[in-house]
Amino acid sequence: MSNLDQIAKLSGFSKATVSRVLNRSPHVSQATRESILKIMEELDYVPNGNAISLSRGQTMQIGMVTEGINEVMLPFLNSFVETASQHGYQTIIYTSGGDPAKELQAFEDMRRKRVDALVISTCVNDQALLGSYCKYGPIVSWQRMELPEIQSVAMNQYDGYMLGLEHVIGRGYTRIANAWGRPTSMNTSGRIQAYRDAARKYHLEVNPEWSQTGIYSIRQGEELIRGLLLSPGGHPNAILCANDMVAAGILSEARRLKVKVPEELAIVGFDNTELAHTLGITSIDNPIAAQAQNALYLILGKLGGKENGQQELEFQLVQRATT
Amino acid sequence: MSNLDQIAKLSGFSKATVSRVLNRSPHVSQATRESILKIMEELDYVPNGNAISLSRGQTMQIGMVTEGINEVMLPFLNSFVETASQHGYQTIIYTSGGDPAKELQAFEDMRRKRVDALVISTCVNDQALLGSYCKYGPIVSWQRMELPEIQSVAMNQYDGYMLGLEHVIGRGYTRIANAWGRPTSMNTSGRIQAYRDAARKYHLEVNPEWSQTGIYSIRQGEELIRGLLLSPGGHPNAILCANDMVAAGILSEARRLKVKVPEELAIVGFDNTELAHTLGITSIDNPIAAQAQNALYLILGKLGGKENGQQELEFQLVQRATT
Known part of the structure; x- marks a missing residue:
């Protein structure tokens, strides 16, 4: 008697149902799944992962490659995980902590068919090396890439930043400071x-x-604006920030320093998060969740052997009390 | 000539160095690692993952199990990833989106020796089912568990919450509202x-x-306090929150409604994040990063067959302008 027969017999379900549980099909009720898994548990039955993968040709798992996880990438990550889940895929996140060898594990896992595809959030390895893995499966990227083989869903930050600049310039500010993020990023x-x-x-x-570059956090925003406002060489009257957290730190610190916002200092965040909304910070709406959906659609298209259409996305300025 | 010999010869490094790169040892310079990886790439050399794992007995990968990722768990996640990395381990995060079958993949991966251990951030499967996987490797949990086999590093929230309650009561507030999180959690x-x-x-x-339960976000905090302050049956004069984001939403909305904080409404957050610091919100310091370190130490102890000591942790009240 095969394992499948035995599990079917003991659980009282058909072989087809047992097979659906083994293949992680969503078309099985939670109660059924649990009782079959319990039988498998009692029999100490280990499904042969590779056999399952080969019979389907897919693992139904997509790897996400990232150095670490921060607030700014959460909307991308969560939108990707949710959209992938709606299409039956599990997202597995490979953190590298900036170590190229650890990062490469994700690519090696795709080479060994442990994941079907990869989405890069941020990466540190030589792009040509990563590009050489394209022959093993689809790779798309959120980070902008210089390599044509790895398609990116990123938007050109030039456009979004220009929206913010022209907004404050239009309101009469000419001494503009910049709190930029990662110095090496596109x-x-x-x-x-x-x-x-x-x-x-x-x-x-x-x-x-x-x-300045390398400014990401609330505390860095606070320190930066203290330095700028106390500098003897005259101070800026507007500041554009890498993200809304930096803008929140600047706004709070400016208030503590009794600097009038926006009269003496205009502040513009980036990403238009809930934080910008609740604190009344002018920000640039960056459709990050939609970029993540585009990344998944690209992957699904490549897995299915066809090109999927992308949503057309654009930045928008959301004016609030800080400008 | 073995693959190792060939790579050593072509790269000009010793077999020992090539082996260190294959085994992801940190004791190889970035430049050396890259030139060896480039040679491997040129030779299209696929290291046999299982062979490496078997020779070391370990994959040097730890899986983290979670439904999704939110701001509140970021300090746990990042502290775990960083501490694991310092000990040579890569963290792989399995997102389930609340799907028990997807969640089980992480446990199946440990059974198949694809990861050495698992840390549960949040889980949805029956705890007894998950506990049955303890025979395949160490499992520890951040979420409090009812099952003795899965050790938890969580702290008893009773103590932290009581600190906040006694603080506002000591300051004369008696009409206390509660914005709690996940209704089913311990x-x-x-x-x-x-x-x-x-x-x-x-x-x-x-x-x-x-x-109320189920309150996690800035926007939910805003809505909740609007409802509470406009309710005809008299309104509370203090509110304790599930986290600092909820407190930030409540503070901003109270200001917009011209409610004086803390005179008419005291607000206490939870977790003592940068947000609480910059907005001046009283909060409960919850040593989440240290809990993540404890989780890793527990795992390392179990992998090494010995009990590791845990850091003793406690909550602390950090008073700021909202109480």
């Missing part, structure tokens, strides 16, 4: 380029001390 | 019990409408 270079172009076009007063 | 039941005990002991005015 997102940051897009934002820097937007600032340079705006400075030239609108004849802004430029002071190198007003522009 | 964390919530500990907090509810603390409130019941305090209400009896300090003769608090109790109104069932003032206590």
Whole structure:
């Protein structure tokens, strides 16, 4: 008697139902699934994972590659996990802590068919090395990539940042400071380029001390604005931030320093999160959840051998009390 | 010539160094690692994952089991990932989206030796079923468990919540509202019990409408306090929250409604995050990062066959401008 027969007999369900449980089909009730799993447990039956995968040709698991997890990427992560789940896929997140060898494990797992596809949130390995894994399965990226093989769903941050710049310039601010994020990322270079172009076009007063990279957190925002407002060389009257958390730190600290917002200091966040909404911070709406859906649609298209259409996305300025 | 010999010869490094790269040892410089990986890439050399695992007896990967990822669990997740990384382990996060079958994949992966151990952040399967996997490797949990086999590093929320209650009661507030989190969690039941005990002991005015569960986000905090303050049956003069985000939403909305904080409404958050610090919200310091370290130490102890000591942890009240 095969294992399947034995489980079917002991559980009182058909072989087809047992097979559906083994294949993680959603078309089995929770009660049925549990009683079959309990029988498997009693028999100490270990389903052969590879056999299941080969018979379906898929593991129904997608790996997400990331250095670590922070508040800014949560909307991407959660939207991807949820959309993947709706299509029957489980998302497994490989954290590397910035270690290239640990990061490579995710790519090796795809090579060994332990995951069907990979989505890169952030990566640290040489892009050409990662690109060489494209032959083993679909790889898409949220981070902007210089490599054509790995399609990215990122939006050009230049456009979003320019929206914020032109908004404060239009309201009469000319001494603009910048709290940028990761210095090496293409997102940051897009934002820097937007600032340079705006400075030239609108004849802004430029002071190198007003522009800093590596600013991500509430506390960094607080420290930055303290430094800027107390600097002897004159201080900026507007600041654009890498994200809404930095903007929240700046807003709170400005209030403690009795600086009037927006009269003496305009503040613009980025990503238009709940935090910006509740604190009344002007922000740039960045459709991150929709980018994650696009990433999954790209993967599903590649797995199914066809090109899937992408949602057209754009940034929007949401004006609130800080400008 | 073996693969190892060939890679060593082509890369110009010793077999020992190549072996260290294959075994993901941290004692190899980034440059060396990259040039060896490049050679492996050129040779299209796939290291045999199982062979490596068997020779070491370990995969050096730990799985984290969770329904999804939110701001509240980020400090746990990041502390665990970082501490594990310091000990050479990669953390792989299995998201289930609340689907018991997807969640079980992580446990099946440990049974098949794809991960060495599991840490549960939150889980939805029957605990007895999950406990039956303890024979395949160490399982520890952040979520409080009713099952003795799965050791939990959670702290008793009763104590932390009581700190907040006695703080506001000591400051003269008696009409206390509660914004609790997940209704079915042991964390919530500990907090509810603390409130019941305090209400009896300090003769608090109790109104069932003032206590709600399922409140996690900034927006839910805003809605909750609008409802409470506009309710005809008299309103509370203090509120304790499931987390600092809820408290931030309540504080912002109270300001918009021109309610004086803390004179007319005292607000206490939970977790003592950067958000509570910057907005000046009284909160309960919950040493979440240290709980994650304890979880890893427990796992390392079990993998090494010995009991590791745990850090003694306790809650602390951090008073700020909202009480």
